Amino acid sequence: MTLDRKLHVAVLMGGWANERPVSLMSGAGVAEALEQRGHRVTRIDMDRQVAARLAEAAPDVVFNALHGVPGEDGTVQGLMDLMGLAYTHSGLATSVIAIDKQLTKNALVPHGIPMPGGRIVRSEELFERDPLPRPYVLKPVNEGSSVGVAIVTDASNYANPIARDAMGPWQEFAELLAEPYIKGREMTAAVVDFADGARALAVTELIPKSGFYDFDAKYTDGLTEHVCPADLPGRIADLCLDYALRAHKLLGCRGCSRTDFRWDEELGEDGLFVLETNTQPGMTPLSLVPEQARHIGMDYGILVETIIAAALRHFGREGAHG
Incomplete structure (x- = not known):
C-alpha cells in the first residue's frame, strides 16, 4: 500500500x-x-x-x-x-462505545465474543464489601493502557474490605468496573484495514518481567517480553485472530485496532476472553501494532501510510491506491 x-x-x-x-x-x-x-x-x-x-x-x-x-x-x-x-x-460512535468497557461488552458478547463478566460499582461500595469473590480486577470504565487497574486478592495489601486510605483507582474514579480475575497468559492481536479489507496481523504474547501488564510494563523498555508470534496451540491463535477481526468489524473500527486477551490454559478454548478493543493503539517504538506489522513484512512507514489510506478511502478523498 x-x-x-x-x-x-x-x-x-x-x-x-x-x-x-x-x-x-x-x-x-x-x-x-x-x-x-x-x-x-x-x-x-x-x-x-x-x-x-x-x-x-x-x-x-x-x-x-x-x-x-x-x-x-x-x-x-x-x-x-x-x-x-x-x-x-475510528469515528465518533465507535470511539464512544469502544473506550467504555461495559458498552463494548454490550456490543460484542451477544455476537459470541467471550468477555469476562462483572459489573460497575461505586467506589464507595468497595469500602463496605467486595463486589465479587476474590481474586477480582477493578478498572476504570473508560481509560486505556491499563491505567488505574488493581488486582484484588486475599494476599493484597488493600485490606478486606478495601481500606479507604489504600492506594488504588478508587481514590481517583467514582465508579469502577469489577471483573473476575482470569489467570493465565496475556495476548493481543492487531487488525489493519487494507484496500482489499481488514486483516488480523498476528498474535503477540506479553510476558511482564514482574507483576502484571500495567502502564509501566507496557511503555518501559525491558519490563515486558513480547513473543511474536505467540507460542500457542493453533486453535487458540486462530480464535484470537478471529475474535480480533470480528470485534474490529462489529464495533465499526477503522484504520487499525488492537484487541487484548487473557487465556486460562487449563480451560482450553473456554478459557479465552477478550478484555478490550483499542481503537487507537500505540505507535511508539515499543508498540505492538508496528511490531506485528514488521512480522508480516510491513515496515513502520508503510503501516502509517496504510492507516492514512484507509482514512482517505472512508472520507472519499483521493490519494490512495493499493
Whole structure:
C-alpha cells in the first residue's frame, strides 16, 4: 500500500490524558516516518485551541495519535466531523462505545465474543464489601493502557474490605468496573484495514518481567517480553485472530485496532476472553501494532501510510491506491 501523492498531514498528539507521554511518542514516530516518505507534516500538541490550530493548518488528513480522553472517546472525532476533516482511526460512535468497557461488552458478547463478566460499582461500595469473590480486577470504565487497574486478592495489601486510605483507582474514579480475575497468559492481536479489507496481523504474547501488564510494563523498555508470534496451540491463535477481526468489524473500527486477551490454559478454548478493543493503539517504538506489522513484512512507514489510506478511502478523498 502506498499513497499516490504527497500529502499535508496534521499529526494530532499529546493532550492532557494520563496517556499523554505515550501519545507524544506515537505522534513523533508517525511524523518522522511521514517526513521521511516525503510528506509535509504539521505537528499539533492538542490544547483547548485545537480547533483553531487544525483550521489554520488545513491539512489533507489528520493522523490522530491521541490516546485516552478526549482524543479516543469520540470528543475529538466529533469536532473533526464538524470541521469536515478527514482523519485516521475510528469515528465518533465507535470511539464512544469502544473506550467504555461495559458498552463494548454490550456490543460484542451477544455476537459470541467471550468477555469476562462483572459489573460497575461505586467506589464507595468497595469500602463496605467486595463486589465479587476474590481474586477480582477493578478498572476504570473508560481509560486505556491499563491505567488505574488493581488486582484484588486475599494476599493484597488493600485490606478486606478495601481500606479507604489504600492506594488504588478508587481514590481517583467514582465508579469502577469489577471483573473476575482470569489467570493465565496475556495476548493481543492487531487488525489493519487494507484496500482489499481488514486483516488480523498476528498474535503477540506479553510476558511482564514482574507483576502484571500495567502502564509501566507496557511503555518501559525491558519490563515486558513480547513473543511474536505467540507460542500457542493453533486453535487458540486462530480464535484470537478471529475474535480480533470480528470485534474490529462489529464495533465499526477503522484504520487499525488492537484487541487484548487473557487465556486460562487449563480451560482450553473456554478459557479465552477478550478484555478490550483499542481503537487507537500505540505507535511508539515499543508498540505492538508496528511490531506485528514488521512480522508480516510491513515496515513502520508503510503501516502509517496504510492507516492514512484507509482514512482517505472512508472520507472519499483521493490519494490512495493499493
